[in-house]
Amino acid sequence: MSNLNAPNSPFVPFSPNPSIQSGVPTATPPLSASKPAQLGSSNLRYASSRKSIYDRHLNRTQRSELSKASFAFLFGEMIQYAQKQVSGIQDLEKKLNIQGYAIGQRLLELLLYREGRSAKRETRVLGILQFIAQTLYRHLFGKPADGLEKSREHEDEYMLIDHDPVVNSHISVPKEMSQLNCAAFVAGIIEAVLDGSLFPCRVTAHSVFSEQFPSKTVFLIKFEESVLEREAVLQ
Amino acid sequence: MSFYFAIIGTKDNPIYECEFGTSKQGGDGIARWPEDQRPMNQFILHSALDIVEEVQWVQRELYLKTVDRFNNLMVSCFLSAGNIKFLLLHDTKIEDPIRQFFTDVHEVYIKTLMNPFYEVDMRITSMVFDARVRAAAKKYL
Numbered sequence: 021m022s023n024l025n026a027p028n029s030p031f032v033p034f035s036p037n038p039s040i041q042s043g044v045p046t047a048t049p050p051l052s053a054s055k056p057a058q059l060g061s062s063n064l065r066y067a068s069s070r071k072s073i074y075d076r077h078l079n080r081t082q083r084s085e086l087s088k089a090s091f092a093f094l095f096g097e098m099i100q101y102a103q104k105q106v107s108g109i110q111d112l113e114k115k116l117n118i119q120g121y122a123i124g125q126r127l128l129e130l131l132l133y134r135e136g137r138s139a140k141r142e143t144r145v146l147g148i149l150q151f152i153a154q155t156l157y158r159h160l161f162g163k164p165a166d167g168l169e170k171s172r173e174h175e176d177e178y179m180l181i182d183h184d185p186v187v188n189s190h191i192s193v194p195k196e197m198s199q200l201n202c203a204a205f206v207a208g209i210i211e212a213v214l215d216g217s218l219f220p221c222r223v224t225a226h227s228v229f230s231e232q233f234p235s236k237t238v239f240l241i242k243f244e245e246s247v248l249e250r251e252a253v254l255q
Numbered sequence: 256m257s258f259y260f261a262i263i264g265t266k267d268n269p270i271y272e273c274e275f276g277t278s279k280q281g282g283d284g285i286a287r288w289p290e291d292q293r294p295m296n297q298f299i300l301h302s303a304l305d306i307v308e309e310v311q312w313v314q315r316e317l318y319l320k321t322v323d324r325f326n327n328l329m330v331s332c333f334l335s336a337g338n339i340k341f342l343l344l345h346d347t348k349i350e351d352p353i354r355q356f357f358t359d360v361h362e363v364y365i366k367t368l369m370n371p372f373y374e375v376d377m378r379i380t381s382m383v384f385d386a387r388v389r390a391a392a393k394k395y396l
Contacts (some may be wrong), residue, residue: 074366074383125375129365132336140315216337
């Protein structure tokens with residue numbers, strides 16, 4: 021006589037769930053509930069700490085700061101890397117812009133999340149520009165932007181002014197490349213934030229001569245026509 | 256009570272979807288959509304996108320509450336800063352649990368986004384993400 025409760029009984033189907041395997045007649049767990057656990061144990065590879073990106077808290081690095089020297093080294097390498105792949109200054113600025121773009125997309129979500137329950141999406145041009153000049157700039161560089169101006173000649177252009185961009189502080193541009201401004205990286209971050217909030221635009225960084233601030237940089241923000249049309253409707 | 260949940264990217268492309276049932280009042284967390292209703296769910300959420308695009312410029316909240324109705328079904332929407340739409344199809348009017356569910360999923364989504372190998376609008380295939388969404392559903396809905 022074979023015992024039904026024996027672990028190798030043919031009447032008990034094999035299951036990864038040990039409570040069933042032991043032969044105790046329990047309700048079969050729903051398929052969908054048991055599937056992820058089954059796959060998770062076999063197919064997933066974990067870091068040695070057994071922690072994934074989902075186990076980290078989003079607010080932990082909120083106030084942490086980065087050494088300026090290490091950033092300068094990293095940024096220098098990033099420019100060198102980009103320079104190897106391009107032929108002209110415009111191409112180089114575009115590469116830097118793209119590198120910043122990925123950061124901007126993430127920062128937009130993260131910064132609004134950190135505002136907590138009072139978080140509001142920006143629906144107006146002035147609102148999102150204020151967000152960039154205050155919240156984003158404070159997070160990146162620890163100070164608000166030095167100025168925000170509307171262009172007098174063009175309706176669709178705004179200027180964000182930084183008297184001394186941190187990213188340029190250890191960069192000396194050679195004479196033959198005087199057009200280059202490596203703050204194109206920051207321009208990419210700004211462009212991503214604006215694009216992500218549905219204000220499609222182009223952002224470019226320009227060096228502006230000034231006696232008082234030798235590395236003064238102006239970010240020229242040129243919105244697409246659709247943004248101005250919507251702004252007129254919302255008003 | 257059954258739910259159908261989808262995350263829609265910035266180009267109106269679905270990046271994640273799942274369905275589940277209620278776990279409150281002795282529910283077992285399994286969706287019980289009639290077989291002919293299941294393909295309709297995707298259509299209903301898709302058609303709600305037009306209304307979301309109208310509402311999002313009037314309301315500045317992230318949680319837009321119920322935006323659309325179809326027969327006895329309701330579509331609730333949560334819009335992230337980067338214009339990622341979280342849509343939930345449900346058949347009973349419950350506001351606060353859905354808000355809490357969305358808040359949790361939003362947090363898990365941002366964690367996905369923090370992964371440097373993930374780009375905006377990419378499909379989310381992480382099983383940890385899936386498990387976290389189902390856990391949030393079990394906790395609140």
